[in-house]
Amino acid sequence: MAPKIAVLGCGYWGSNHIRTLKKLGALHAVSDSNSARAEGFATEQECLAIAPAELSRRDDIDAVVLALPPQHHAQCAIELVEAGKDVLVEKPIALTVADAERAVGAAERCGRIFMVGHVLRFHPAFEKLKSLIDSGELGEVRYIHSHRLGLGKFHTENDALWDLAPHDLSMILAITGTAPLEVRGEGAAILDNLSDFAHLHMRFPGGVRGHLFTSRLNPYRERRLTVVGTKAMAVFDDVEPWERKLAVYRHAVWQDSGQWAFTANEPSYVEVVQGMPLTRELEHFLDCVTTRDAPRTTGEEAITVLRILTAGTVLHD
Template identity: 85%
Template sequence: MKPRIAVLGCGYWGSNHIRTLKALGALHAVSDANAARAEGFASEQECLALDPDELYAREDIDAIVMALPPQFHAAAAIRAVEAGKDVLVEKPIALTVPDAEKAVAAARANKRVFMVGHVLRFHPAFEMLKQLIDAGELGTVKYIHSHRLGLGKFHTENDALWDLAPHDLSMILAITGAAPTEIRGEGAALLDHLSDFAHLHMRFPGGLRSHLFASRLNPYRERRLTVVGTKAMAVFDDVEPWDRKLAVYRHAVWQDSGHWAFTTNEPSYVPVNAGMPLTRELEHFIECIGTRAEPRTSGEEAIGVLRILTAGTVTHD
């Protein structure tokens, strides 16, 4: 049987969870501090509308998806796992590493599933990119850079780094399999005291380097992850149509008589089966609830992402 899942937080991203869980046959209830908003979704999706304080004690709820402002995630997650609920917590799972560690430790102590909403880990193009890397198609990975640019959204608590970078950091950590040994951040606040632009420079064990650029004040959208290996380079570009989302470039670079030479080749586009990352993420959550397996995007991974965000944050007056 499908688990009975409630969504806590009926805002923009919570509403996507609500509709997707309904389509998967696992939506049981919705909850929000704004009761009228919850009632509206409950009527639309034919499920229960519950007060947040009522949610945790309900025996007919197996798991909770949390899509709250991030400053409330840790406390809500701890309350849920101590009430025996499995949780999927949207990113970031907390605003400090200690708070995140407390939430993850509480889930472990209560033997509850703790999954994090790093949704791009479930993107079919990224999954295929990871397969190519693991199979050695790119050779040894030397450099990874990601660009996540656009106009908005603007938050009162999150700057561009904390709002936009977690997805890319999750993908980078999945590729490197290790935490960075060096982190350097640069930011620029143009609208208020929160950075609207952010750069992260990272060095990983073995000499692998990575650079991340995030902006919420950019005139065009860019959603691109580039991996440079010793055999080939690959680009996951989520703005492109499905048949062009994953490209592999087999350029060649070599030394000839003491000088560097190179040849360029047209990209080959790797076939990727279309699929909604959020649907695949929630299917994985449902599977983990049933099997009690550790989620692909675990609490430990989220703590690693938070450590990088914390180290790379630039404060502004």
């Protein structure tokens, strides 16, 4: 029998969790500070509507997905894990490293699952890219850069960096396997005092370099992660159709009489089995709740993401 899951937060992304958990046969209840909104989803999805304050006291709930404004995540997670509930917390899990550490520490003390909603870690194209890297297909990774650009999602609490970068940082950390030694950020606030553009430059152990560019004021949509290795380069482009989402470029670069030369080759597209990342993420969470195995996207990784965001944040007047 599937664990019984409640979703706290019935906004845009919470509603996606609600509908996906319903399809997986695990949705037991929905909850929101707006009781009418929760009742509407409960009627639509044929589940319970429970007040947020009641979730921690319910014996019929095994775990809770938190899809709230990030300033509320940490305290809600602490209350739930102390009540014996496992949690999946959407990104970012907090707005400060200290709050994130309190929440993750509480889960560890209470022996509860604490998973973070870095959903692109469960994208089939990224999973395939990671397997290519681990198998040595690209050689030694030397440089990683990601672009996450588009128009919209203007939050009052989060700038372009905090809203858009966590997914890419999670993927970069999964590839490098370590936190960066150095982080440098640049931002530009166009509309108000929150950055609408942001760059992060990172230096990792072993000389690996990383660069991330996010924008919410861009005329076109871009979702691209590029990994440069000593044998080949790979690009995960989520805007492309499935048959072209993962490309490998086997360019050749060498020195000839003291001069650099290169041969540019056409990309080869890697076959990727189609699958919805959110569905795969929630299936993984349900499995962790059942088996008690540690999740792929841990609280400790999310703390590292927050440390990078904090180090790269540029304040504006």
